[in-house]
Amino acid sequence: xxxxxxxxxxxxxxxxxxxxxxPDKGFLWLDTQLDEELVWVPAVEALLALKLDELHLEDLxxxxxxxxFDIGDGYNILIIRSLSSKPLFDENNRLSIKTRPVFFVIxxxxxxxxxxxxxxxxxxxxxFVDSAPPKTPDEIETFLKFKRPPASTDELMIxxxxxLVDRFMETRIEISEQLDRWQRDLLNxxxxxxxxxxxxxxxxxxxxLESVAxxxxxxxxxxxDDQEREGRMAASLQVNARDTLEHLERVVSxxxxxxANTETAVQLHFSATAxxxxxxxxxxxxxxxxxxxxxxxxxxxxxNFGKIPLLENPNGFWITIGLMGVSSVISLALIFWIKGRNHxxxx
Numbered sequence: 001x002x003x004x005x006x007x008x009x010x011x012x013x014x015x016x017x018x019x020x021x022x023p024d025k026g027f028l029w030l031d032t033q034l035d036e037e038l039v040w041v042p043a044v045e046a047l048l049a050l051k052l053d054e055l056h057l058e059d060l061x062x063x064x065x066x067x068x069f070d071i072g073d074g075y076n077i078l079i080i081r082s083l084s085s086k087p088l089f090d091e092n093n094r095l096s097i098k099t100r101p102v103f104f105v106i107x108x109x110x111x112x113x114x115x116x117x118x119x120x121x122x123x124x125x126x127x128f129v130d131s132a133p134p135k136t137p138d139e140i141e142t143f144l145k146f147k148r149p150p151a152s153t154d155e156l157m158i159x160x161x162x163x164l165v166d167r168f169m170e171t172r173i174e175i176s177e178q179l180d181r182w183q184r185d186l187l188n189x190x191x192x193x194x195x196x197x198x199x200x201x202x203x204x205x206x207x208x209l210e211s212v213a214x215x216x217x218x219x220x221x222x223x224x225d226d227q228e229r230e231g232r233m234a235a236s237l238q239v240n241a242r243d244t245l246e247h248l249e250r251v252v253s254x255x256x257x258x259x260a261n262t263e264t265a266v267q268l269h270f271s272a273t274a275x276x277x278x279x280x281x282x283x284x285x286x287x288x289x290x291x292x293x294x295x296x297x298x299x300x301x302x303x304n305f306g307k308i309p310l311l312e313n314p315n316g317f318w319i320t321i322g323l324m325g326v327s328s329v330i331s332l333a334l335i336f337w338i339k340g341r342n343h344x345x346x347x
Contacts, residue, residue: 002032
């Protein structure tokens with residue numbers, strides 16, 4: 001039923017058994033996994049001497065719940081959707097950003113984390129806690145690469161959330177590289193672009209990622225407002241919260257920029273295609289203008305009349321060839337004159 005940890009300013013200690021009471025110094029951290037379901041709830045309720053709201057219990061069991069913050073009777077609930085450990089792109093180069101929820105039950109003396117089993121952030125934390133105690137102050141400062149050890153449940157929570165948010169920032173390189181390849185293919189006139197489904201799926205995933213980041217930002221903003229309203233926002237906690245919110249703003253800006261770049265590449269592709277089509281139509285128009293008088297002359301002599309001028313003339317053939325030649329020269333001259341006047345869009 002989860003892993004219990006006792007955190008003090010200069011000591012972090014894993015507990016072998018569930019505690020029977022809340023500590024006088026420091027605070028407790030219960031780390032549980034989603035596949036354990038809610039078996040930890042009775043022990044937490046007994047330890048805190050309170051009952052978790054039924055609606056909150058329903059939220060804790062909902063793996064599709066968006067990021068959200070809510071206030072309970074003696075506790076707070078924070079839900080943050082984190083990035084899945086699955087690859088961003090499948091074998092068909094389709095972008096698929098999978099997220100799953102991390103639930104935090106926050107009280108002054110106890111933090112409960114209810115999270116996916118394969119979370120990299122929590123694996124780092126567990127590896128540190130499970131190593132041989134006691135911890136020196138220098139070792140504690142390396143906890144999850146934090147600048148300082150967490151002094152409260154809220155501070156541990158915001159530091160964990162900050163690491164979860166940073167995972168979204170790490171995706172920007174892989175996504176940007178794939179979008180750059182698509183953009184180059186879109187603008188390559190010698191290559192026909194084939195990945196339309198993958199590109200459209202990526203654009204939809206960018207919109208979804210932006211929505212996820214906005215929900216995270218709103219949830220953390222609600223939590224921050226509650227902290228300030230209750231007067232519990234310490235200076236160090238405020239710095240960490242502001243830093244995390246700034247990271248979320250960067251994620252939102254990144255997704256918007258990548259989405260805009262993708263949309264621009266698509267528009268440029270269609271513009272280039274339209275330009276190429278116009279050039280083909282221009283060439284066909286010039287050929288039509290060149291052969292139209294020749295077709296007219298040959299069509300006249302193809303009429304089924306008994307008497308046609310020049311038909312019985314010994315020089316009729318050469319006269320007709322001459323007329324065709326003159327009309328061709330006139331047509332070519334007219335084409336080059338129009339081209340020189342830039343009526344065909346050429347420099």
